[in-house]
Amino acid sequence: MNVLWYYVIFFAIVWVLALLFRNKLKMDVYGPILMRRTQKMRGFIEWVANTSPRFWRWSMNLGIPISVFCMGLSVYLIIISLPRMFQSPQAALLLPGVDIPGSPIFIPIFSGIIALILLMIVHEFGHGILARAQGVGIKSIGVILLAILPGAFVELDEEDVKKAKRSVKLRIYAAGSMFNFGLAAIAWVVVIILTSSFIPYAFQSDGVKIISVTPGGPAEGVLQEGMVVSSINGISVNSGAAYTDLIINKTKPGDTMTYVTDQGTYTITSTSNPNNASTAYPGTRNEIHLEVKPSVAQTYGDIIPWFLFDLADVCYWIYALNIMVGLFNLLPMKPLDGGIIFEELLRYKVSENVTGKIVSSVSWIMIGIVTLLVVYGTVPGILKMF
Incomplete structure (x- = not known):
């Protein structure tokens, strides 16, 4: 369900509870x-x-x-x-x-x-x-x-x-x-x-992770949040620069895009970017997918590296x-x-x-x-x- 609906439902519940229990909740x-x-x-x-x-x-x-x-x-x-x-x-x-x-x-x-x-x-x-x-x-x-x-x-x-x-x-x-x-x-x-310092030392990249699928976009219903993409149209996308170059320079609106992911192979048809009609728009947001280096995992485990990674994001x-x-x-x-x-x-x-x-x-x-x-x-x- 569209995340906006969760916000609408949440605030509707807040208003209903506030009006029903106005005095008790002060x-x-x-x-x-x-x-x-x-x-x-x-x-x-x-x-x-x-x-x-x-x-x-x-x-x-x-x-x-x-x-x-x-x-x-x-x-x-x-x-x-x-x-x-x-x-x-x-x-x-x-x-x-x-x-x-x-x-x-x-x-x-x-x-x-x-x-x-x-x-x-x-x-x-x-x-x-x-x-x-x-x-x-x-x-x-x-x-x-x-x-x-x-x-x-x-x-x-x-x-x-x-x-x-x-x-x-x-x-x-x-x-x-x-x-x-x-x-x-x-x-x-x-x-x-x-x-x-720590994050470059502790992590290595193994692809691009889909962090969001835009509602109404070409990827909706095909690709899913959390998928790790290793290649698109046969081209490796193990870095942010490689992915950006692929989308901007090697793909045009209307092109077929074949994603090889950790959950299977999927195909979508790109559309025009809402902000730039000349560039392709797959309708996903992505970030580099990282994994803890084996040497670091042996020393610190997985919890500490990921805690520090999440701390940096917050x-x-x-x-x-x-x-x-x-x-x-x-x-x-x-x-x-x-x-x-x-x-x-x-x-x-x-x-x-x-x-x-x-x-x-x-x-x-x-x-x-x-x-x-x-x-x-x-x-x-x-x-x-x-």
Whole structure:
């Protein structure tokens, strides 16, 4: 069954349970918004903030200009993506396990879910830690569901926020994305260390593994996730470069492709790539299939090498998603943190009335661009899945 249906069923069950047991589960429902507040973890945030309030404040003094720079970078990246989108639509949906035809991004379900959970926790804890380090109270912590979009939040004391200096507010608003970037940096260091040392030492390639079969693609119903491909049309594909060369340079749309796999031999007919009609599209995503070298298995067994391999994969997606979401969150678009930072900066020199008009106008422009990119880039790909 299409993975999207699992998400639909899961969120439908969540909504039904929340509405049926609203009081028992202590859920708040505001139209399409589902919230659950708690007082748990406040003590932990308080403890972290009190370990070194001066460090947190001074680190975010650096975080404010970085946030402003990233705000400009985010606007630049999203604007230059518009003409590219019309020339060659690039569908992208940050839902782990969902493979959209033509999408340049596919997030593994296990690694993706872990990365998204850590992303939300670290982001909101960043806000909370900086708030408490500067004397701003926290009313509650919780999770939120906007229809089917999950999130987390730290609810600050409104009166404390109103009384706070502008610099205090900017540190708090910048902290979320800065904590995401910090987590991304840590994860990237782990990836570099593992992929440049232990993994090349411990593993060897014996083909290409199919990690996803795109719904509605040529391979659907023929090839299956988990198959290990040793050759296609008689050409060995024991490396990523060999596979890419085969698809781009040796295969054309409409060509027959014969896969020799560990589960038998299968034949499909390629179609045109949704993003480039001149190249073949088999409708699969692949990665190099690795096996532990016999010498390494004798010394360490299989569990340790595969644990470190999976750790590298999880850390890669922690890095990638924290960077992507951290940058997106800094767009000058309310209610995102970037929109609030943009508003606070304008108030330094611009009257409240004019600031409100500027922020509102820029927010709607950004919302329009993001909506256009999502609809034009993602909806056609989603429709091909059904």
